[in-house]
Amino acid sequence: MPKLSIVVPCYNEQESIPLFYPAVEKVVNKMPVEVEYWFVNDGSADKTLDELRKLHQQNPDKVHYVSFSRNFGKEAGLYAGLEATTGDYVVVMDVDLQDPPEYLPIMYKYISTGEYDCVGMRRTDRTGEAKFKSFLSDKFYDVINKVSDTKIVNGARDYRMMTRQMVNAVLSLKEYNRFSKGIFNWVGFKTKYLPYKNVRRIAGTTDWSTWKLFKYAVDGITDFSExxxxxxxxxxxxxxxxxxxxxxxxxxxxxxxxxxxxxxxxxxxxxxxxxxxxxxxxxxxxxxxxxxxxxxxxxxxxxxxxxxx
Structure with missing residues (x-):
C-alpha cells in the first residue's frame, strides 16, 4: 500500500491542532494509503508543543513531530517536515484548515495515475482577507512573473501533493534563504492545479501581517530574479x-x-x-x-x- 506523508508546519496553533487532526483523519481513513503525520513546531510561544506531544502519545506510530530550538520561519518548518517524511507521496498542509482536507482524495487520484508529479491547490478568490492585502498579493504575482523566468501561478498555495522524486529534488536545494513557491516551480516536474474558493481559519489568528507578507514578497523576487x-x-x-x-x-x-x-x-x-x-x-x-x-x-x-x- 502506498504511503502518504502529511507535513504540517505550526506556529502558535494550540487551538487549531485538536481540530485539524480529526478533520484530516476523517478523510484519509477512506483513502487506499498508509498515512504518517509530521508536525513541525516552529518555536511556538503557546502550548503547541504540548498538543503535539498529546497527539503523538495517542498515535505513536502515525503522528510524529519536530520541535525547533526557536522560531526559524515557515520555510524552515516546511523544509524540516519534507526531510523527515518517508512516504511515496508527500502533501503539505496548513494546520488552520484553510487547506480543505476533502481535496486530498482528488489530489491522490490525479497523482497516483503517474501522469502528474505534483497536484497543487489554487485559490480563485480571497474572501475574508483585507482588500489591501489582497491587492498587494495580486500585484506581487504580476511583478514576479514579469521579472522572473520561474513562473508562479496566481493564488497557488503551498498545499500540494508531490511524488517522492519531486520532494527529493526540492530537498536537494540547500539554499539558506528559501521561497518554496518559487522552488516548487523551479525544480520543474509536471504539475496540475485544482481551483477552490478561499476558506477562513478554523481557529486562532494569522501571524502573517501585511509587513511580513511584503518582506516575504521581496525575498521571493530577489531569490528568483536579477x-x-x-x-x-x-x-x-x-x-x-x-x-x-x-x-x-x-x-x-x-x-x-x-x-x-x-x-x-x-x-x-x-x-x-x-x-x-x-x-x-x-x-x-x-x-x-x-x-x-x-x-x-x-x-x-x-x-x-x-x-x-
Whole structure:
C-alpha cells in the first residue's frame, strides 16, 4: 500500500491542532494509503508543543513531530517536515484548515495515475482577507512573473501533493534563504492545479501581517530574479545621463546669457536629494543581494531541532 506523508508546519496553533487532526483523519481513513503525520513546531510561544506531544502519545506510530530550538520561519518548518517524511507521496498542509482536507482524495487520484508529479491547490478568490492585502498579493504575482523566468501561478498555495522524486529534488536545494513557491516551480516536474474558493481559519489568528507578507514578497523576487539589479543599473545610468544633460544646459545657457543667474539653492538641494536618494536605493538593492550571499556563505543550518518524536 502506498504511503502518504502529511507535513504540517505550526506556529502558535494550540487551538487549531485538536481540530485539524480529526478533520484530516476523517478523510484519509477512506483513502487506499498508509498515512504518517509530521508536525513541525516552529518555536511556538503557546502550548503547541504540548498538543503535539498529546497527539503523538495517542498515535505513536502515525503522528510524529519536530520541535525547533526557536522560531526559524515557515520555510524552515516546511523544509524540516519534507526531510523527515518517508512516504511515496508527500502533501503539505496548513494546520488552520484553510487547506480543505476533502481535496486530498482528488489530489491522490490525479497523482497516483503517474501522469502528474505534483497536484497543487489554487485559490480563485480571497474572501475574508483585507482588500489591501489582497491587492498587494495580486500585484506581487504580476511583478514576479514579469521579472522572473520561474513562473508562479496566481493564488497557488503551498498545499500540494508531490511524488517522492519531486520532494527529493526540492530537498536537494540547500539554499539558506528559501521561497518554496518559487522552488516548487523551479525544480520543474509536471504539475496540475485544482481551483477552490478561499476558506477562513478554523481557529486562532494569522501571524502573517501585511509587513511580513511584503518582506516575504521581496525575498521571493530577489531569490528568483536579477531584475532589481538591472533596475539599479538603469537608474544609475539614467541619473548620470540626465546630470550630463543638465551640465551642458547650464554651460550653454551661461555662454548665451552671461548675465543669467543660477536657478537658486532650493532647486540645487532638490536635485542633490533626488540623486542621493537614487544612489542609496541602488546601494540598498545591491546590499540585499550581498546580504543573501553573506548568509549563504556562513553555511548555517536552516533549522535546529530541540525535540523529535
Amino acid at each position: 531584475a532589481p539589479l538591472s533596475i539599479a543599473t538603469w537608474i544609475g545610468g539614467m541619473s548620470a545621463f540626465l546630470s550630463i544633460l543638465g551640465l551642458i544646459f547650464v554651460i550653454v545657457r551661461r555662454i548665451i546669457e552671461p548675465s543669467s543667474s543660477a536657478f537658486g539653492w532650493a532647486s540645487m538641494v532638490c536635485i542633490m536629494l533626488l540623486l542621493g536618494g537614487l544612489q542609496l536605493m541602488c546601494i540598498g538593492i545591491v546590499g540585499k543581494y550581498i546580504g543573501k550571499i553573506y548568509m549563504q556563505t556562513k553555511q548555517r543550518p536552516i533549522y535546529i531541532v530541540k525535540e523529535k518524536k
